[in-house]
Amino acid sequence: xxxxxxxxxxxxxxxxxxxxxxxxxxxxxxxxxxxxxxxxxxxxxxxxxxxxxxxxxxxxxxxxxxxxxxxxxxxxxxxxxxxxxxxxxxxxxxxxxxxxxxxxxxxxxxxxxxxxxxxxxxxxxxxxxxxxxxxxxxxxxxxxxxxxxxxxxxxxxxxxxxxxxxxxxxxxxxxxxxxxxxxxxxxxxxxxxxxxxxxxxxxxxxxxxxxxxxxxxxxxxxxxxxxxxxxxxxxxxxxxxxxxxxxxxxxxxxxxxxxxxxxxxxxxxxxxxxxxxxxxxxxxxxxxxxxxxxxxxxxxxxxxxxxxxxxxxxxxxxxxxxxxxxxxxxxxxxxxxxxxxxxxxxxxxxxxxxxxxxxxxxxxxxxxxxxxxxxxxxxxxxxx
Numbered sequence: 001x002x003x004x005x006x007x008x009x010x011x012x013x014x015x016x017x018x019x020x021x022x023x024x025x026x027x028x029x030x031x032x033x034x035x036x037x038x039x040x041x042x043x044x045x046x047x048x049x050x051x052x053x054x055x056x057x058x059x060x061x062x063x064x065x066x067x068x069x070x071x072x073x074x075x076x077x078x079x080x081x082x083x084x085x086x087x088x089x090x091x092x093x094x095x096x097x098x099x100x101x102x103x104x105x106x107x108x109x110x111x112x113x114x115x116x117x118x119x120x121x122x123x124x125x126x127x128x129x130x131x132x133x134x135x136x137x138x139x140x141x142x143x144x145x146x147x148x149x150x151x152x153x154x155x156x157x158x159x160x161x162x163x164x165x166x167x168x169x170x171x172x173x174x175x176x177x178x179x180x181x182x183x184x185x186x187x188x189x190x191x192x193x194x195x196x197x198x199x200x201x202x203x204x205x206x207x208x209x210x211x212x213x214x215x216x217x218x219x220x221x222x223x224x225x226x227x228x229x230x231x232x233x234x235x236x237x238x239x240x241x242x243x244x245x246x247x248x249x250x251x252x253x254x255x256x257x258x259x260x261x262x263x264x265x266x267x268x269x270x271x272x273x274x275x276x277x278x279x280x281x282x283x284x285x286x287x288x289x290x291x292x293x294x295x296x297x298x299x300x301x302x303x304x305x306x307x308x309x310x311x312x313x314x315x316x317x318x319x320x321x322x323x324x325x326x327x328x329x330x331x332x333x334x335x336x337x338x339x340x341x342x343x344x345x346x347x348x349x350x351x352x353x354x355x356x357x358x359x360x361x362x363x364x365x366x367x368x369x370x371x372x373x374x375x376x377x378x379x380x381x382x383x384x
Contacts (some may be wrong), residue, residue: 001034001037001038003114003117004096004113004114004195005046005114005366005369006107006110006111006114006115006368007097007365008059008114009110009113009114010091010097010099010102010106010107010110010363010368011089011097012030012110013027013101013106013110013113014032014088014089014090014097014099014100014101014111015088015089015090016030016073016088016172016326018040018075018086018101018167018278019074019075019076019077019078019100020074020075020076020077020134020135020137020138021077023051023052023075024052024053024073024134025051025052025053027073027132028044028053028055028073028132028332031055031109031113031132032044032055034113034116034300035057035113035116035130038116038117038120039120039124040057040058040059040116040120041057042055042056042057043055043056043149044056045131045145045146045149047123047134047135047141047142052134052135052142053134054132054133054134054142054143054145054146054149055131055132055133056129056130056131056146056149056150057129057130057316058127058128058129058130059116059119059120059124059127059128059129059130060119060122060124060125060127060128060382061124061126061127062127062128062141062155063124063218064126064127064155064157065127065130065155065156065157065158066124066126066127066128066157066158066159066382067126067127067128067129067157067158067159067160067161067378068128068129068130068131068157068159068160068161068162068338068343069108069112069128069129069130069131069160069163070130070131070132070133070143070160070161070162070163070182070334070338071105071106071108071109071112071131071132071133071162071163071164071349072105072132072133072134072135072136072137072142072143072334073106073109073132073133073134074134074135074136074137074138075100075101075104075106075137076100076104076137076335076356076357078100078359080241080361081358081359082360083359083360084098084360085098085099085360086099086258087100087361088097090102092365095364095365095366096362096363096364097362097363097365097368098360098361098362099361099362100361101204101361102355102361102362102363103165103350103351103352103353103355103356103361103362103363104164104165104351104353104355104356104357104361105163105164105165105349105351107350107351107363107367107368108163108164108165108349108350108351108371109132109163111350111368111371111372111375112130112163112375114372115372115375115376115379116199117131118376118379119379122379122382122383123158123381123383124147124193124379124383125382125383125384126381126382126384127382128378128379128382129157131146131157131160133145133146133334136333139179139299139300139302140300140302140332140333140334140337140358143334143337143338144337146268147244147337147338147340147341147343150291150343151341151342151343156343157343158343158344159312159313159316159343159345160313160335160338160343160344160345160346161313161317161345161346161347161348162333162334162338162345162346162347162348162349163337163347163348163349163350163371164330164331164333164347164349164353165349165350165351165352165355165356165368166327166347166348166349166353167350167351167352167367167372168321168323168348168349168350168367168370168371169321169326169327169347169348170314170317170318170321170323170326170327170347170348171326171327171328171329171346171347171348171349172226172305172306172308172309172311172314172326172327172328172346172347173225173228173263173304173305173306173307173328173329173349174231174304174305174328174329174330174331174332174333174335174336175228175233175260175261175262175263175304175329175330175331175332176219176259176260176261176263176302176303176332176336177258177259177261177265177300177301177302177305177332178258178259178261178267178271178298178300178302179256179257179258179259179298179299179300179301180256180257180258180271180297180298181254181255181256181296181299182204182255182256182257182278182294182295182296182297183205183252183253183294183295183297183299184200184201184203184207184242184252184253184254184293184294185200185252185292185293185294185297186198186199186201186203186249186250186251186252186253186285186289186292187249187251187252187288187289187291187292187294188248188249188250188251188268189248189249189278190247190248190249190251191247191248192247193350194249196249196288197249198249198251198285198288198289198292199249200242200243200250200251200252200253201242201243201250201253203253203281203285203294203353204240204242204255206281207255207274207277207278207281207294208237208240208255208257210274210277211215211235211237211257211274212235212237213234214235214270214273215234215273218232218233218234218235219232223264225262225264227327227328228262228328228330229330229331230330232262232263233261233262233267233270234258234259234260234330235257235258235259235260236257236258236260237255237256237257237272238256238258239255239256239285240253240254240255240256241253241254241255244264245366249360256299259271260330260332261304262304263304263305263306264306271296271373274296277297278294278296278368279294281294282294301335302332302334302336302337303336303339303340303341304332304336305306305333305335305336305345305347305373306336306339306344307335307339307344307346309326311344312344313344313345313346314326314346316381317346317348319377320348320374320377320378320381321348321374326346329347329353333347335347348374349371350367350370350371351363351364351365351367
């Protein structure tokens, strides 16, 4: 099979519209066929409807655990964004490649795939595993069944590097993310007879105000980790809907909120505190209508990543990148889930997170070259 350069491979991968609402199977089928061309077999782990799949492959000996290189295939939408080039077609200009997913995070996957011929030709003593996941952008959904499948294997990866954009600097920790939906049920009445109703919007507003107070407390009192920006756990209300007309006491209101928790902070305690506060509102509400109530629904829980600076994978990423220190980031990755699954993990990939999710997203070509050099140094180590 004809080889492709990393830049050619990036052009190929960004050409697949893998927005999370779409299937990623065209990209996965391409990657599987590419690996097949070098006699590397892949395992696919599908979602329920079989519209999406994770890919897992091993290059080198299959009877021993190795290092996994992992990246997500999905990208965020471009709807409503002011792009100056075609989002799903790479445009090169001034040492940059512009396209959706160029930074977050198809360039990492592309560099790995482009170097597969070199990986396959080398006599690896330590295997290199490749993982390509789906639906990271909507809650790190795809990696969960992949981790479950890996747990059933006799031999599974021993270490993992996730190629999220970090400017090729190792990252050993990221915040977790917990998202929730709160539904408030009140009781309708004419607004002139407000005493006969239970105002769901007002009850929701009291809960939202309590969330804001909890967020202020974290900002003022911590706990703190100064390596993060911001250095504390954050609480954020993102959506709220309620009421149908100004002159009707609203029966229903719902809102969504999230907690971005520092490693070591107790996000579960925050949830418990909020639900305890919400229960204090119920006596007044139910004195008017027994049907009034407040229900919380957990939408997603992705744990934080926290890898010790002296851990083997952190030391390896530092040696491969040439970095003197490792960082921490406030965005959430699949790393905490891999770590929870028993695979020590760090984050290190080309590009800047500042470009992620924005119009005119780009990857600098010098970042691609740095990633190539990183992978070739990894190849040398795995061949020893």
